[in-house]
Amino acid sequence: MENYYSYADFMKAMAQTKKISEAEKLLNEIYLDLFLKHVHRSQQEEQLMNLIDEALDTNDRNAFNRYSQQLQALKCDES
Numbered sequence: 001m002e003n004y005y006s007y008a009d010f011m012k013a014m015a016q017t018k019k020i021s022e023a024e025k026l027l028n029e030i031y032l033d034l035f036l037k038h039v040h041r042s043q044q045e046e047q048l049m050n051l052i053d054e055a056l057d058t059n060d061r062n063a064f065n066r067y068s069q070q071l072q073a074l075k076c077d078e079s
Helices: 007-015 017-057 061-078
Strands: none
């Protein structure tokens, strides 16, 4: 899922008037990639929150600290 798209690639695709569909395909691919990344990150965050809740319920400090750090790292990567 680590696709990197450059503005130059998009503009090249847009410049080819015969290939407007190529530009549309590239744009759709970019949006799909962003959407999938968002969904994946949301699922990871929800799973970590559930694991943190479970660690709190069982009074497992080690698990709480581990999952909290993972959640914090995930949120730092987001920005």
